[in-house]
Amino acid sequence: GAVVSQHPSWVICKSGTSVKIECRSLDFQATTMFWYRQFPKQSLMLMATSNEGSKATYEQGVEKDKFLINHASLTLSTLTVTSAHPEDSSFYICSAYSYEQYFGPGTRLTVT
Amino acid sequence: QKEVEQDPGPLSVPEGAIVSLNCTYSNSAFQYFMWYRQYSRKGPELLMYTYSSGNKEDGRFTAQVDKSSKYISLFIRDSQPSDSATYLCAMIPNDYKLSFGAGTTVTVRA
Numbered sequence: 001g002a003v004v005s006q007h008p009s010w011v012i013c014k015s016g017t018s019v020k021i022e023c024r025s026l027d028f029q030a031t032t033m034f035w036y037r038q039f040p041k042q043s044l045m046l047m048a049t050s051n052e053g054s055k056a057t058y059e060q061g062v063e064k065d066k067f068l069i070n071h072a073s074l075t076l077s078t079l080t081v082t083s084a085h086p087e088d089s090s091f092y093i094c095s096a097y098s099y100e101q102y103f104g105p106g107t108r109l110t111v112t
Numbered sequence: 113q114k115e116v117e118q119d120p121g122p123l124s125v126p127e128g129a130i131v132s133l134n135c136t137y138s139n140s141a142f143q144y145f146m147w148y149r150q151y152s153r154k155g156p157e158l159l160m161y162t163y164s165s166g167n168k169e170d171g172r173f174t175a176q177v178d179k180s181s182k183y184i185s186l187f188i189r190d191s192q193p194s195d196s197a198t199y200l201c202a203m204i205p206n207d208y209k210l211s212f213g214a215g216t217t218v219t220v221r222a
Contacts (some may be wrong), residue, residue, distance in 0.1 A: 006155075032208070034210075041120065041217070042214065042215075043118075043200060043212040043213060043214045044156070044200070044210075045214050046209060046210070046214045049209065051122075058136070065124075085199075091153070093155050094138075095154075097156075097208055100158065101158075101208065101210060103148075103156045103157065104154035104155050105154055105155045106153065106154060106155045108153065
């Protein structure tokens with residue numbers, strides 16, 4: 001089946017620094033990828049839709065200047081959390097769309 | 113009001129019992145309905161996918177959709193400890209942006 005990877009799986013950073021998370025579709029091409037955020041014991045909240053070669057579409061309430069999304073190729077999308085703060089600590093999950101959404105294993109971000 | 117309502121539980125059942133999960137929704141535009149399973153600190157994996165009212169079976173799993181009542185269900189027969197996870201319902205209208213329920217945490221006791 002289709003496999004989506006994320007890197008890193010867990011990252012700890014200091015407040016004020018930036019963190020980049022990669023999402024790769026390993027055995028298929030995805031023109032569309034999605035980024036979600038999930039807080040403990042809560043559901044996945046869609047942050048943005050990423051289309052290859054164009055600007056991402058952000059959901060209401062998501063700061064586009066804080067969460068930079070780049071979809072440079074059909075197999076790679078990146079999410080950069082800029083000037084991270086403790087409230088950005090969360091589980092970030094990407095998915096790649098090819099007739100259905102295939103989810104990555106998630107990246108746990110802890111901002112100290 | 114959330115578009116998709118799901119009781120977060122937790123739900124604890126003995127091994128071999130039937131697990132019953134459900135979601136309600138308010139958006140009549142939802143056409144496709146999914147159930148995902150998510151183990152702790154992992155991404156969700158698709159369990160069942162339906163697009164019409166009625167029942168769909170896959171092994172020990174049965175998904176039900178009642179569009180007239182805007183109600184969907186997932187049943188797990190002969191539950192096993194390995195079924196312990198969070199189960200999320202999700203649905204989409206005509207595009208592919210998923211709307212998720214809150215997820216129900218299920219524990220199957222050996």
